[in-house]
Amino acid sequence: MSYIPSSDRYSQMKYRRCGNSGVKLPLISLGLWHNFGKIDDLENCRNILHTAFDKGITHFDLANNYGPPPGAAEETFGKIFKEDFKTYRDELIISSKAGYTMWEGPYGDFGSKKYLVASLDQSLKRMGLEYVDIFYHHRPDPETPLEETMEALHLIVQQGKALYVGISNYNATQSEKAINVLRQLGTPCLIHQARYSMFDRWVENGLLDVLEKEKVGCITFSSLAQGLLTNKYLKGIPDDSRIGRHLENGAITESQVTPEILNKVKQLNEVAQNRNQTLAQMALAWILKDDRITSVILGASKVQQVKDGVEAIKNIDFTKDELDKIEFILRQ
Ligand code: NDP
Numbered sequence: 001m002s003y004i005p006s007s008d009r010y011s012q013m014k015y016r017r018c019g020n021s022g023v024k025l026p027l028i029s030l031g032l033w034h035n036f037g038k039i040d041d042l043e044n045c046r047n048i049l050h051t052a053f054d055k056g057i058t059h060f061d062l063a064n065n066y067g068p069p070p071g072a073a074e075e076t077f078g079k080i081f082k083e084d085f086k087t088y089r090d091e092l093i094i095s096s097k098a099g100y101t102m103w104e105g106p107y108g109d110f111g112s113k114k115y116l117v118a119s120l121d122q123s124l125k126r127m128g129l130e131y132v133d134i135f136y137h138h139r140p141d142p143e144t145p146l147e148e149t150m151e152a153l154h155l156i157v158q159q160g161k162a163l164y165v166g167i168s169n170y171n172a173t174q175s176e177k178a179i180n181v182l183r184q185l186g187t188p189c190l191i192h193q194a195r196y197s198m199f200d201r202w203v204e205n206g207l208l209d210v211l212e213k214e215k216v217g218c219i220t221f222s223s224l225a226q227g228l229l230t231n232k233y234l235k236g237i238p239d240d241s242r243i244g245r246h247l248e249n250g251a252i253t254e255s256q257v258t259p260e261i262l263n264k265v266k267q268l269n270e271v272a273q274n275r276n277q278t279l280a281q282m283a284l285a286w287i288l289k290d291d292r293i294t295s296v297i298l299g300a301s302k303v304q305q306v307k308d309g310v311e312a313i314k315n316i317d318f319t320k321d322e323l324d325k326i327e328f329i330l331r332q
Pocket residue numbers: 030031032033034035061062138168169193194220221222223224225226227228230231232240241242243280297298299300301302304305306308309
């Protein structure tokens with residue numbers, strides 16, 4: 001039977017404007033980095049995407065290299081999109097990226113115009129889309145002139161292959177430069193995608209100020225520290241967890257679950273319980289308390305994790321006492 005989304009989906013989510021653009025994003029977006037590769041169960045992937053959209057999540061975040069193997073997440077998404085979401089294309093913000101190694105030779109990596117244009121063409125084929133809503137340069141390239149990379153983003157918009165462009169993993173200085181080059185070209189930078197969680201707060205040292213000043217949106221990733229900022233590792237490492245599955249390509253590993261981290265997680269879990277939230281919900285809410293953040297990209301391996309995460313938006317306010325307690329725990 002064909003998929004019919006929940007009719008009350010838009011009453012279940014809140015949306016924030018992305019910088020000074022015309023686009024609003026859901027407070028919680030869904031990312032397909034892990035959990036949508038060839039090794040993953042297609043029906044589970046389908047159910048996760050259905051649940052997300054049913055909950056008002058209108059933004060799905062992909063990249064050329066998501067899998068495993070690289071490209072597989074876009075293929076999985078493309079298959080499900082064709083079967084279930086085609087009718088809803090205009091209700092969706094779909095993003096992809098290029099910047100990490102995709103193919104052999106000098107043209108399959110980093111930030112040349114040659115790589116970005118070819119990679120997006122490949123991504124569009126895999127997903128069965130005519131255009132993506134947002135196309136990102138995935139990481140800064142130390143060798144290619146910034147102007148060339150930004151010109152490639154500008155060209156891609158001119159060609160109608162992306163509606164908006166963004167940057168990811170650029171530091172504050174690099175971001176300011178990129179935003180200004182894009183502005184001069186006439187293609188404004190919509191958004192910056194950055195890692196940000198209670199355990200990784202580098203964006204607080206300058207990047208968020210630049211984005212606020214330049215009126216560029218910010219969407220965060222790994223805000224659950226890949227699952228560490230949930231209660232799942234408090235009693236050992238489940239076989240079906242990201243750590244237990246021994247994934248590669250930047251996935252969290254057992255060595256990161258130290259006694260110090262677990263001690264913090266345990267105490268944060270208590271603060272969350274006192275707020276009547278799960279730790280996952282509190283970790284997402286803690287990011288969203290700052291209205292410079294447009295959206296948090298949640299990763300999910302199970303339908304229940306999407307349902308759990310979305311509930312975070314019901315309480316994103318923190319008392320001073322709660323914030324002080326969290327700071328105290330994080331500084332231990
Ligand atoms: P998260 O920090 O949200 O981690 C996701 C993992 O957390 C899930 O796979 C699951 O782990 C666990 N989890 C989620 N919800 C719950 C819950 N309620 N209870 C218990 N465990 C839970 O984010 P990711 O690191 O996956 O990143 C999210 C997205 O951000 C990516 O999919 C991608 O789109 C984007 N991203 C962008 C990057 C960039 O360079 N621009 C880099 C990395 C990610 P488990 O699998 O163990 O069940």
